[in-house]
Amino acid sequence: DTGVSQDPRHKITKRGQNVTFRCDPISEHNRLYWYRQTLGQGPEFLTYFQNEAQLEKSRLLSDRFSAERPKGSFSTLEIQRTEQGDSAMYLCASSLTTGEQPQHFGDGTRLSIL
Amino acid sequence: QKEVEQNSGPLSVPEGAIASLNCTYSDRGSQSFFWYRQYSGKSPELIMFIYSNGDKEDGRFTAQLNKASQYVSLLIRDSQPSDSATYLCAPGGGGTSYGKLTFGQGTILTVHP
Numbered sequence: 001d002t003g004v005s006q007d008p009r010h011k012i013t014k015r016g017q018n019v020t021f022r023c024d025p026i027s028e029h030n031r032l033y034w035y036r037q038t039l040g041q042g043p044e045f046l047t048y049f050q051n052e053a054q055l056e057k058s059r060l061l062s063d064r065f066s067a068e069r070p071k072g073s074f075s076t077l078e079i080q081r082t083e084q085g086d087s088a089m090y091l092c093a094s095s096l097t098t099g100e101q102p103q104h105f106g107d108g109t110r111l112s113i114l
Numbered sequence: 115q116k117e118v119e120q121n122s123g124p125l126s127v128p129e130g131a132i133a134s135l136n137c138t139y140s141d142r143g144s145q146s147f148f149w150y151r152q153y154s155g156k157s158p159e160l161i162m163f164i165y166s167n168g169d170k171e172d173g174r175f176t177a178q179l180n181k182a183s184q185y186v187s188l189l190i191r192d193s194q195p196s197d198s199a200t201y202l203c204a205p206g207g208g209g210t211s212y213g214k215l216t217f218g219q220g221t222i223l224t225v226h227p
Contacts, residue, residue, distance in 0.1 A: 031213060033213070033214075033215075035215075035217075040219070041219055041220075042118075042202050042204075042217030042218050042219050042220050043158065043202075043215075043217050044217070045214045045215060045216065048213050048214065050213070055213065056213065056214060089157075091157055091158070095213075102148060102160050102163050103148070103160070103215060104160060105150075105157040105158050105159070105160075106157060107156070107157050108157045
């Protein structure tokens with residue numbers, strides 16, 4: 001049973017560039033979540049999917065952020081026109097659908113904006 | 115008032131002692147409560163979850179929940195240096211926020227030999 005997989009592990013880019021991250025959830029998990037974590041803080045919820053449907057988005061998810069899960073399997077998170085404040089760890093998690101199931105996190109993608 | 119508050123750290127305990135981590139939350143609709151451990155530079159790792167009032171034990175870990183007081187705690191017995199990490203409390207959203215976790219800022223625990 002493989003865990004949640006995220007790619008890339010690290011991304012360094014210049015301000016203004018677009019970046020895309022990928023998340024592959026645990027295979028039988030229908031729910032997929034994105035969080036962002038900055039140093040010294042707990043993860044902050046960004047958005048989540050049940051199968052291919054995006055069910056909730058945080059106000060943190062500005063127009064520059066978009067997430068997709070087109071076939072209900074892997075998901076992508078894109079940030080357009082990156083800003084210094086986007087530097088953070090982007091975490092993906094997945095869970096089963098029944099009730100309030102525990103979420104299992106991937107290793108994260110660390111984004112650094114130059 | 116923050117949605118989830120954890121006791122300010124860092125918390126330092128000697129090896130073999132009991133570490134007590136506390137968390138209060140504001141959303142009365144929360145139905146499930148999760149404790150994650152996060153080592154420096156790593157992602158959160160689930161260690162306990164609890165849904166009902168009372169205690170839940172798993173090895174050296176005990177989670178305690180009191181929904182009336184909006185309080186959840188984690189006790190670590192026989193603390194080991196390998197328990198040194200940040201512990202994150204996360205109530206699961208009920209009501210209209212089903213599926214979303216709201217994390218506290220975390221409590222840094224240091225277990226010294």
